[in-house]
Structures are given as C-alpha cells and as structure tokens.
Amino acid sequence: CVLWSYLLSQGLKINFAHRTFKWTNEAKGGKAAVFCVIIGFSFVESSIKKLYEYETVSSEPHELVVNNINPYLIDCDNLLIIKSRNKPICDVPEIVFGSMPNDGGNLIIEKEDYDQFIEREPKAKKYIKKLLGSDEFINNKPRWCLWLVDILPNELKAMPLIMQRIEKVKQHRLNSTRNATQRLAQTPYLFGEIRQPNTNYILIPRVSSETRKYIPMGFVNEEIISKDSSQLIPNGTLYHLGVLTSSMHMAWVNYTCGRLENRFNYSNTIVYNNFPWPKETNKKQKQAMEEAVELMLKLREKYQLTGSTLADLYNPLLMPADLQKAHEKINKAVDKCYGQTTFNTELERVKFLFELYKEYTKPMMITENAKPRARKKNT
Numbered sequence: 459c460v461l462w463s464y465l466l467s468q469g470l471k472i473n474f475a476h477r478t479f480k481w482t483n484e485a486k487g488g489k490a491a492v493f494c495v496i497i498g499f500s501f502v503e504s505s506i507k508k509l510y511e512y513e514t515v516s517s518e519p520h521e522l523v524v525n526n527i528n529p530y531l532i533d534c535d536n537l538l539i540i541k542s543r544n545k546p547i548c549d550v551p552e553i554v555f556g557s558m559p560n561d562g563g564n565l566i567i568e569k570e571d572y573d574q575f576i577e578r579e580p581k582a583k584k585y586i587k588k589l590l591g592s593d594e595f596i597n598n599k600p601r602w603c604l605w606l607v608d609i610l611p612n613e614l615k616a617m618p619l620i621m622q623r624i625e626k627v628k629q630h631r632l633n634s635t636r637n638a639t640q641r642l643a644q645t646p647y648l649f650g651e652i653r654q655p656n657t658n659y660i661l662i663p664r665v666s667s668e669t670r671k672y673i674p675m676g677f678v679n680e681e682i683i684s685k686d687s688s689q690l691i692p693n694g695t696l697y698h699l700g701v702l703t704s705s706m707h708m709a710w711v712n713y714t715c716g717r718l719e720n721r722f723n724y725s726n727t728i729v730y731n732n733f734p735w736p737k738e739t740n741k742k743q744k745q746a747m748e749e750a751v752e753l754m755l756k757l758r759e760k761y762q763l764t765g766s767t768l769a770d771l772y773n774p775l776l777m778p779a780d781l782q783k784a785h786e787k788i789n790k791a792v793d794k795c796y797g798q799t800t801f802n803t804e805l806e807r808v809k810f811l812f813e814l815y816k817e818y819t820k821p822m823m824i825t826e827n828a829k830p831r832a833r834k835k836n837t
Contacts, residue, residue, distance in 0.1 A: 462529040465499075466536050472497060472527040473504035480515040493720055495531065509533060511805060530713050532805060534812045540714055543731040547818045550735055551693050553662070553726045556591070556684035559603065560642060560650025562630030564623040567602040579619040585609060591687035592663035596674055598767040603683055606647040614647060653690070654683055660694035662702070662730075663687070666722045667769075671777075672703050672785060673711065673722060674768040676755070689726055696748040701735060703754070703785070704792040709807035710734075734814040736795040743795050750787035757781045 476496040493515060507527055510519035524533035530540075545552060559565050567575055567586060576583055582604070589603040604620060614620065628646035631639050642650050658680050664687050666673045677699065684690055691698060701707055710733055716723040724730075739747075757780055761771055770776050793799060796814075801807045 463539055466529070466539075469501055470499050471501070471503040472499045472507070472529070472531075474498040474508045474510075475527050475531045476510040476519060477512055477531050478515055479512045479517075479519070497531070511803075530808075530812075532713070532808050532812065534809055535816060540728060540732050540815075542727040544727065546731045546733070547815070548733070548735040550698060551691050553689050553691050553730045554653050554655075555651075555726070556661075556686045556688040556690055557649045557653050558651040558686040560631065560639060561627045561646075564626040564630065565604045565649065567604065569600045572600075572602055575619065579617050581613075582617050582620055585620075588682045589685060590661065590678060590682055591685045592665050593687070595661055595676070595678075595688065596663055596666065596768045598762070603649075603685075604647075605649075605683055607652065609647065620647075651686070655680055655690060655692035657692050659684075660691040660699055660702070662689040662691070662724055664689055664724050666724070668717075668720045668722055669774055670772045671705075671774060672708055672772060673724065674772050675699060675703055676758070676768075689724060689730070696751045697739070697744055700747040700751040700788050701792055701795070703751075703788060705789045705801075705804075706792050706796065706807055706811070707733065709804045710811050712804065713808050732815065734811055734818050736792075736797075737814075739795045743791065747788065747791040747795065750784060750791050754781065754784040754788060757784055 475498065476494075478493055478495055481492055481494045496510075507524050509522045509524045509527055509531065511522055512519055522533070526533055526536065528534050528536050566589065572586075576586070585604055585606055586602050587605040589601045591601075593599060594601050604623065606614065606620075606624075614624075624646045628643045631643035631646065631650075634640055639650070659678055660675060661678045661684055662675050663673065677694070678684065678690075711722060711724070711729060714732065715729050716725055757778070758768070758771060761778060761781070762768075771778065771781060793801070796810070798810065801810070
C-alpha cells in the first residue's frame with residue numbers, strides 16, 4: 459500500500475502485467491517452484507495496455523487489452539489502494555481475533571492428556587472447555603483448555619494439578635522480554651488476551667490452503683473457546699455466512715488477502731473490513747440465501763458425522779457433488795443480492811467489487827481529505 463501509493467504519486471504507469479503463475483526452473487536436482495507475477499512499468503504511458511490472465515497458476519496466459527492496470531493487476535482505477543481499517547466499511551458485525559493463551563502451552567490440554575488429567579483432577583472438569591484454532595477447526599483435531607475466568611481462589615487452591623500449570627504460566631510470562639507479557643504474570647490462571655464472545659459466532663480460520671475454492675467457515679457455540687489463530691464474528695447470521703462462503707467473497711480474498719507461503723492469511727483490517735457487501739437485500743433474497751446456507755451446513759454435518767473433516771470436504775479433489783451444488787446455490791443467491799445474474803470470470807467479479815468499494819469509500823475519502831491539518835507551533 460505504502461510503496462504503490464508512493465510510486466503512483468510519482469507518475470509511474472503499469473503498461474503490461476502477467477497475473478499469478480507458477481514458475482519452475484530446469485535444474486535436474488532441487489527444482490524450484492515459485493508463484494510469480496510480472497509487472498512492466500514506466501514513467502511513459504503506453505497507448506495499449508495488456509494484462510495476461512491465467513485460469514490456473516499452471517495454465518497458459520490469456521491476453522486482455524485493457525484501459526488501465528492498477529496495483530492489484532486488474533483493469534480498474536489506480537486510486538483504489540486498499541487501506542487497513544479498524545471497522546467495516548459496511549453495516550455488518552465487527553470481526554475480532556480469538557483469545558490468545560500466551561501460556562507456554564500450560565493452559566492447553568492435548569487429546570492424549572485429557573482422560574488422565576480428568577481422572578487425576580476431577581474437580582477441574584467444569585473449567586475445561588473445547589478449544590478451536592484454524593487447524594483444530596479445519597482438521598477436526600480435539601483440543602481443550604483450562605478456562606478459569608471467574609474461578610474462586612479457594613476452588614483454584616483445591617486443584618493442585620492446575621496450580622502446577624499456572625505456576626508454569628507465571629514463569630513463562632516473567633521470562634518474556636516484553637513488559638506487557640511480564641505484567642500478565644499477575645493473572646497466570648487467565649489467557650493473556652480474552653476476546654471470547656458471549657454469543658454464538660462465525661469462525662474464520664486465519665490461515666487456509668490456497669487450493670480450496672472456499673475458505674471453510676462456520677458457526678461455533680459460545681461455550682467453545684477460539685484462540686487467536688481464528689477470526690470471530692459475534693452475532694453473525696446465516697446471511698453473513700452465506701456471503702462470506704460465496705464466490706463473490708472469495709474473489710475479493712484472492713485479490714486482497716495476504717499470504718503465508720501461498721496459503722491465505724485472512725486479515726480483518728484488510729479483507730473483511732474493506733469488503734463491499736450488497737447494498738440492499740429484500741426478504742425474498744435473504745430467504746433464498748438462508749435456505750442455501752442451511753443446506754450447506756446440513757451436508758457438512760452429515761459428512762462430518764462419518765469422519766470427514768472440513769479439510770476433506772473442501773479438498774478440490776474430494777469435495778462431494780451435493781456440497782458443491784449447495785455452494786452453487788449460495789453463489790446464485792449472493793449474486794442476486796448484488797443485483798447481478800452472471801459473471802463470466804473471477805476478474806469480472808473483482809472489477810465489480812472494486813467499483814462498489816469505490817462507491818462505499820468515496821464519502822470516507824472526502825471526509826478524510828477535508829480534515830484540517832494540525833498547524834505547527836512557532837518555535
């Protein structure tokens with residue numbers, strides 16, 4: 459954002475670009491395989507601008523002659539640089555991180571330790587809650603944590619195994635070089651940062667495979683603790699989940715999301731808070747969306763009861779046909795909420811969303827530009 463804003467302010471023009479493709483070298487041993495883009499830019503603007511699109515990262519390029527190429531490598535306005543925002547640009551529930559243990563692993567109870575821990579410390583059972591992060595949610599890995607919010611001192615003192623663990627948490631925090639972490643040693647029985655909602659919520663994994671057509675997201679009960687490897691949307695509805703698990707939102711993710719290696723690294727301040735939601739939806743449109751989402755959730759549950767994980771269900775090679783059809787219904791319902799019926803390519807979706815983003819943020823830009831600058835004091 460900072461780099462491109464500066465370059466564009468200096469008059470730089472992008473004249474051609476290849477969007478993401480997979481490059482490999484021809485070495486016999488230790489072949490490299492990396493994802494690349496090629497950007498041809500100059501201070502002299504070309505009269506013909508070409509954008510090379512790839513259906514997949516391994517496909518041959520398809521040439522497009524376009525009016526403009528912006529830093530996101532789409533035919534759209536250069537002014538549309540996505541900025542980090544603390545709140546959504548639309549009227550939707552705010553998103554938050556899950557809770558951070560900052561405990562050296564001592565408030566976490568692993569699957570192999572659970573039964574023995576309960577047997578040795580039976581009073582602890584009511585303070586043990588299921589724990590979810592991105593990996594646990596997607597791969598259905600059982601994990602628990604000690605959730606000791608509002609525990610009474612005499613109750614805590616009566617559980618020696620927990621006392622041993624929180625003593626280790628205290629030492630872990632005191633050994634930190636960060637002052638903020640050292641201060642957390644005053645309450646070693648609590649997670650370092652607590653953001654657990656008191657309502658059911660939508661969980662969004664912060665890191666997810668780029669090979670999936672949709673990032674697996676879902677509703678989670680308020681009694682299940684989510685850690686900071688997840689993003690949470692308290693009070694999220696079927697409507698919100700439908701939009702977030704649609705091709706429309708995934709098109710936005712593909713162009714704006716950060717990457718960890720090549721995996722999606724979902725950002726609240728960049729991806730979610732800047733996402734342009736539908737302007738208005740009527741009762742009929744919302745009902746169609748909700749029915750499609752309910753079908754998707756029922757199908758997920760059916761397959762998960764047989765042992766399939768979300769990682770299995772959203773693997774492009776394994777995704778069940780009926781679940782694919784449920785997502786197609788969601789896509790159609792979402793497109794109608796945006797007042798659209800067909801998009802031939804993902805690029806068309808992104809151009810549409812960027813134009814809508816510009817419409818939503820124009821009043822904000824005017825307000826920001828109108829703010830008076832602070833005057834320097836004479837010295």
